[in-house]
Every structure is written in C-alpha cells, then in structure tokens.
Amino acid sequence: MIKSYKFRRHFTNAITYIILAVLGLIWISPLVYLVLHSFRADGGVSYPYLVPKQFTFQNYVELFTQSKWLNPAASGSSSVDFPKWFMNTFVVAIFSCIISTLAVLMVSYAFSRLRFKARKPLINVGMILGMFPGFMTMIAIYYLLKAIGLDKTLVALVICYSAGAGLGYQISKGFFDTIPRALDEAATIDGATKNQVFWKIILPMSKPIVVYTVLTSFIGPWTDFILAKIIMQDKLDNYTVAIGLQKMIAADMITQHFKHFLAGSVIVAVPITILFLFMQRYYVEGVTAGGVKG
C-alpha cells in the first residue's frame, strides 16, 4: 500500500517535471533564439535553420562602430546610429528618473501622511485621470509641444515622461501607509517640521521603495516607444533605442539591419531583465496593492 502511494507520488511528480520542462522550453526558446541569432554570421532575415551555423561578434561590433556619430563618413549605411540612440536614451532616462522619482515621492508622501481638505478629491481626480486611454492625449501633447517649440527634442521626452509621473503614486503611498504614524507624532513633539519628518524620518525608512521608484522610472524610457515615436516623428538623430530598434526592422531597413536589430535587442534587454528579476517582489506588491483583496 505504502509502496504504491510512493510510486504514485513519484509518477505524478515525474509528469509534472516533464510538463514544466516542455512549457519552460516553449517560454524560454524565443529568447534563446534571440541571443543565438544575434551572434549569427551567415544568412539574412529568413534563415532556414533554428540554430545558426556560424557564430560571430560582428553584429555587435557593427552596431557600435558603423554609425554616423562616430564615423561621419559612414553615412552610406543609412541612418542607423545605435550609439547615439543609446546615449539619447541614457540621458533622457537619467533626467526623467530624477524628476519623476521626486514627483512620485512628493505626491505619495502628501497623500499618505498629510491631512488636508483637498486630499480626498485630489486622490479621486488622480484615479479618474488614470482611466482614460493614454493614447487619446498623445496627439494633443504633440501639438502642445509644437506650440512651445519643443517637438522632436529630447527635452520634450523628459517632460512627457516626468510630467505625469505624479499619478503613479499608489505603490509608494501603500508603502508609506505602513510606516507607523507614531514616529511622525514623536518627531513633531520634538519640534520637527513636516519637511524634516519627510527627509529625516520617512525617506531613510523607505529605501526599498525609493530604489524601486528610481529603477522603474529609469527603465521607462528604455521600453516606451509609442510616446517617443509620436514626439520624434522622423527625426532619427533624437530617436531612443526602442523606436530605433523598431525602425531597424521597418520594410526598407530589415534586409540590411535584421541582425543588428537582434544584437541591439539583446543589449537593451539583458540589463533590464536582470534589474527586473531583482525587483520582482516590489513589482508584485505594486500590482496587488490595489488589485487584490485579502
């Protein structure tokens, strides 16, 4: 009897292992394909084998050397300029990261720890604003930027990424809510102003959420392509990596740049993937904060 129970358990476990292995293979194989083929030496867009026959670093080397930026004479290789796009994205990410982190922390601290008359209405307005489809406003934003002469610039991108950042206050508000209010009260009795409470008590206690906010707002510009595309239109010099990579596989460029696209994707995806794996705990907390009860 005991033997058969053991056997059954082993049997179901073996089946589970097999199913998990097959599913895991399905899930990971496109990414393996991406990495393998980014090192592919032969063939063009369509390639009749799943595993490349010849490997090379050439795709990565070309991505970073054959650009207008480093080598003005190389204008022949169309207008793909990955190093420039990379720097653009990096600069935009740094600035929008600083501004939006500040905005998010300020709004969430105000909503979480301070009590004032307009608090509830403002929270409701924020919730309603978040429900409109974001694409609806983008075209208007473009004309607004055009009216103030900032269209197709990196400054516009920084403004757009950080302007609405304050609306994403929920996760850090949830975190601030968990810090006991007795701490604030004790500090206030000792004569601290609310400004001091914010900088000297709440922020040092909230390192994890600050790190999370910094990282998410840093990653944002690397992955967004809709807003960047609308703002930049055809100005290739100011492209970010996301729209740049999408441009590489447009119909007129794909034959020349498909392998560069794969290599560029790997370069962008690897750091972001690693960062995300470290932050996944906060990600789950953030998604479930408003969405799951119990």
Next chain:
Amino acid sequence: MKYIDYKQLNPFQKFGYNFKNFFINLPKNLKKFFCMIGRFFKNLFIGIGKGFAGYGTRFVRGDWATKLSYIVMGTGNIVRKQFVKGFMFLIIEIAYIAMMVFFGVEKLAKMFTPTGTIGTVVSETVTGANGRPVHIIGDNSMIILLYGVLTIILSVIFLVIYVTNTKSAYKAQCTVAAGEKPVTFMEELKDLLDNRFHVTLLAFPTLTISAFTILPLIFMILIAFTNFDHSHVPPGTLFSWVGFQTFADIFSSSGVSSKGATFLELTKWTLVWAVFATVLNYILGMIVALMINKKGIRLKALWRTLFVVTVAVPQFVSLLLMNQMLQDDGAINVLIKMLGMQPISFLNSTPLVARITVIVINCWVGIPYTILITSGILMNIPADLYESATIDGAGPARSFFSITLPYMLFVTTPYLITSFIGNINNFNVIYLLTNGGPTSGPNSPQMAGGAGYTDLLVTWLFKLTMSENDNNLAAAIGILVFIVCATLSLITFNLTKSAKNEEEFS
C-alpha cells in the same frame, strides 16, 4: 440571511452566497453609485455657494483696503505691510489681464464664433490687386482650440488665486484688528515647510499634470464634438462644432464598411479578446503556478525564473521578435517545416487565424504575469483543505475546480477585473504583433478608417489619429472606452472597499 446563519456556512457556500449577492445587489449598487455622483455634485454646488457667501461676507465686513483688494488684488496685504505677498498678487492680476487682452479674449472669441466654426479666416490663395496670387494665412482651428482650452485653464487658476487674495486680505485685516502683528513673508515661507507642506509637495506635480495630462485630455474631449476629420484638416480648412454628430455616426450602421459597422465589429472583437486573454491567462497561469509550487517539486526558483524572464524582457523586444518569428518564412514556420508539415501563414491569411494567433501569443506574454501574481496567494490556501479533499477521493482536477479556483476567484476578483481592463487597452501586443492586420480576407470586407481585423478599439484609435486624421472619431471612441473602463474600475473599487469589512474566505 441573518448574520448567525452566514457564519455557519462553509467557505464554499459563503463564496456562493457572496457571489450571488453581488449580482442581486448590482442594480442597487449602481443606484447607489449614481446617488454618489449626485451627492458629489450637490456637495460641489453647496461648496461653491458657501464660497460665494464667504466671498460676499468678507466684502461686507472688510474695511476700505479689503474692499479695494476685490478690484486691485493685493492692496489689503500691502496696506498691512505684507509687501511681498501683496505685490505678488498685484503682479499676477496684471499678468492675467495682459494675457486676456493680448491673447485670451481673441482665442475665446474665435473658439465660439456665431457660425460654429473654430476660427473665421480660411487659408487660401487669392488673386491680388496686381494679378499675382496672394497667400492668406488663415486661422488654424486646432491651435485656436488648444489655446482656448489653455485660456480657460489659466482663468480657473486665476480665479482660485483671486479668491485666495480676498481671503488673505480679510485675514490680515482681522489680525491687525485683534492687535497682533500680521505674519511676515518669511513666516509664511516657513509655514510652507510645516503646516502647509502639502502645498509645497503638490504644487509642482499638479502643475505638470495640468499642463500635460488635463489640458490635452480636455482638448481631445472637445475634439469629439467637432468635425475634425480627414476632410477638415487644419491649417487648410477650418473645423466646426457639430455636437453629438460623431457619436451618432458611431452608433448608426449603414453598410459593411461604414464607421458604425467597423465600430461594432471591433467592439465585438475587443470584448472577445479581453475575455479570452484574461480567462486563459488566469486559469492556465494558475495551473502552472500550482505545478511549480507542488510538494516534492525541486528547483522551484529555477522554474519560476524561467517563466518570469519573459515578463522582464521589454515588451517591444519580445513582441517584435515574435512578429519576426511568425512571418511566413520565420523561425516557427522553419520548425513546422522541419517537422514535415505545411507552413502556416499566421498573421497575413484570414482574420480568424490571425486572431487565434494573437490570443495564443498573448498567453505566452500573460501567463508569467499570473504566475508572478498568484504564486504568493496560492501558498496561502490552507493545506488541510486539499488534504481532506484527497481523503474524500478528489483528484487534482476536482481539487482545482472545487478548491483552488473558488478560493482564488474570491481573493483575486479585483485583480481579474483590473486585468480585463488592461486587456481592453492592451495596445502593445496588437500593435507590435500584427499592427491590426489583416485588413481584409475571404468574407471579410475592408473596414472604415484603416481598421484591421485584429485591431482593438485602442489600436484603431491610435491609427485614426496618426494615419487617418479622423481625430473626432478617435476622441469619441476614447470617451466610450473610458466610460466602460471607469464603470468596471468603480465596481472593483467597491468590491475592494467592501472586502475590508467583510468576513474573509476560509
């Protein structure tokens, strides 16, 4: 049912009871919701009324300086020696008046012309006195509308500052009357870091959100009530107010490729897509999560990471890659040929094949999310429930449908609704994978506004603004999508709120 009866139910009956009651109470809750909206407006008007009353009282009780600051802002403060504050009010008033005189009044007048057009002068080329063509630069309706909205927002901000000014003047008067020294500017600045710290914190975000979220939003909402479509594109032509005409177009169906028919077709597909994408991801993701967390399975972290990596890779990378792999000569067809089967044209043949493909690919995208979210909650299901089920002879399937699913449904209903909304607005998957295509197929006629058969309402909205120039239609669709999403969100919100006072499952 009385409370005592409810307490005696077993968890499943409790869930069933709550589930039933949710639908029974739905009309009541909706009524409550509308009452809530009604109360909101009532309170708003009462608030405004009180504001006006206070405004009048302050005027009557104020002395000459306070009364004067109702016309010349800041006088009250300047007379009480609060110079910096007073002059700031004065400068704001002068700036606002200048803005209105040189800019605002003209834009507002052009925005609401007697003929209903936005702007009056049409750009055209006419023959001048000397026989040469003269190009007249006319009004650009869109820019006028944009500036008009800006003027209105600035006016609202000014009104708030104006009322603050009257309050401030009256307060200064009272302080002096009580024999105290009026607060200095430095003291007020210090107060901004303490009792009024929220003003400091929220000022900057509110400003940027007003400029780059609220202003464009109002602008686009107004666009829905104009005829700003591909035949009225500024600066060449003016567009005008048409009221609810655009909405009427959407809901009237005339012919297979009319706007109404296209809207109906895409709405149906959007709902089918959202239901399939949400339910499949939810159930399949939970099954995989259960397998990973099964007792006796080793290397849990490895399995989990294997799936979660897909979430971590930026969507534009994974989906553009998928798009390439699904092409007629892409990697997946290479694999199919290697297995000795006929290659399939996944994205470019019939609408049905493309639709099934995007739903399947969305499983690849979405299941890891469910694994990520539900793993923690699945671990919280009391193990004795499963044990007693096994003793009673339930197999894994029975356990899943009778224990796991009801429990998870109970705990994660709000998450489910949120992800349903997310799928209605799932722009990335459709845009990067198919860009809406195919646009036609056997028995599937070409649709209006460049729409394809896998387009969701939001991707169609995007196409309408970016390539078709039917901005009014896009704005109207945006409003409709908003209404659906907002209703669903409010239901979620109510569920979450009620959950706090409610007996927990298990």
